[in-house]
Amino acid sequence: MNINDSIDNLKDQLIKAVQEVVRVKSVEEKPQSGMPFGEGPANALETALEIARNLGFKIVNLDNYVGYAEYGESDEYVAALGHLDVVPEGDGWKYPPYSAEIHEGKIYGRGTTDDKGPIISALFALKAIVDAKLPLSKKVRIIFGTNEESGSKELKYYLDREKPPIAGFTPDAEYPIINGEKGITIFDFVKDLNTKPQGDFIIKYIKGGQKANMVPDYCEAGIKADLRSVLIESCEQFSERTGYDLKIEEKEDMVIVKSYGVSAHGSLPQLGKNAIMQLFAFLGELDLGSSDIGKFINFFNRYVGFEVNGESFGVGLSDDVSGKLSFNLGVADINEDKARLTLNVRYPVTKTYEDLMDPLEDRIKDTGIRVENMQHQEPLYFPENHPLIKTLQKVYKEQTGDEPKLLSIGGGTYAKEMPNIVAFGPIFPGKPDLDHQANEYIEIEDLIINAKIYAHTIYELAK
Structure with missing residues (x-):
């Protein structure tokens, strides 16, 4: 079985998993005992880790600051790093912002694009690699953050306890590849x-x-x-x-x-x-x-x-x-x-x-x-000849047929907080950027294509 066929077989599970996580309101709240960013982000992390456990992955929860799903035994690892916290929903929604309703091929809800949908698609991308029985030489982690919208304080907690990945991406911006982020x-x-x-x-x-x-x-x-x-x-x-x-x-x-x-x-x-x-x-x-x-x-x-x-x-x-x-x-x-x-x-x-x-x-x-x-x-900038950039360009060109142009953005991502990663997707050229806006949604077709791109990316980085 190849990677893309494996993703297609997981489609229904992926959609249900995204809906499950989006239904958890995970806006930062006052800290509680064992919940450094409040109950919502902690509940979202528990939900995502339980989904990962049910997919057969080893899971680790670092005191509700951050958690990860892991596959492989190598000392070195590559990572997909996304966040489960969201900004407040605001007003003007035509569908309830935490209901994850599907209308006309789109899942609506706060976090569907920023960033629950994409990081769950990366989790299923790793599952597709496992199901396709493809050998990897490096360990892979899907890392779930819970404080990206309010300062990324959880990543300091992570890096105080874990070494950084040797390469990876955060699915929290746009395509083709973000090699520069503004200060x-x-x-x-x-x-x-x-x-x-x-x-x-x-x-x-x-x-x-x-x-x-x-x-x-x-x-x-x-x-x-x-x-x-x-x-x-x-x-x-x-x-x-x-x-x-x-x-x-x-x-x-x-x-x-x-x-x-x-x-x-x-x-x-x-x-x-x-x-x-x-x-x-x-x-x-x-x-x-x-x-x-x-x-x-x-x-x-x-x-x-x-x-x-x-x-x-x-x-x-x-x-x-x-x-x-x-x-x-x-x-x-x-x-x-x-x-x-x-x-x-x-x-x-x-x-x-x-x-x-x-x-x-x-x-x-x-x-x-x-x-x-x-x-x-401070600003972030990866030169165009960097090996990570070249790998992402290769995958993007192969999976979409489009030219993998390099972009710089104003949005700040986890790439500034975690060494050796850049922002990669999930928004395709020409598609609206609905991050932080009312009626945020992700198209199911785009969710699936993202999973395929991320699966090939993880494989290329970890094979």
């Missing part, structure tokens, strides 16, 4: 609001967004207004004039302005509509006097607005390998005393952290705005 920063812009508004409109709070690496699809402001009718009329006129989806309602002693955007992955902010910046655009038209919150809002309206590449902020970096910097303002948490915005900025692979931070610090100089909680991942 990633996540940080807060913070300003103390000492000078309060004096006038008809007092902003009590602004709150919106879910995570730095998601374009915010909702934001609201609570405003105390002496002239409520004026505020309501202004909001309605603004919404009609701009086309921004703003709603307004009276609630107790405040007027609540609600902004509705469109979510997208933080590495591709151009695919979304930023609800925070829509709200800022409206608030910037109110007379807030010389207050600190007014200055804060006006600063971001002037230097960010709806730009997604950082030009006006002075950080519009680009290169020929990976393109333009991406600039996503993801979370707002503002009260009467302090303003905090959380950003996700990704810079080109040939640029440095200093290339980003020097002009960024210069822009906020003398504004009272400061940077806090900086998280940074």
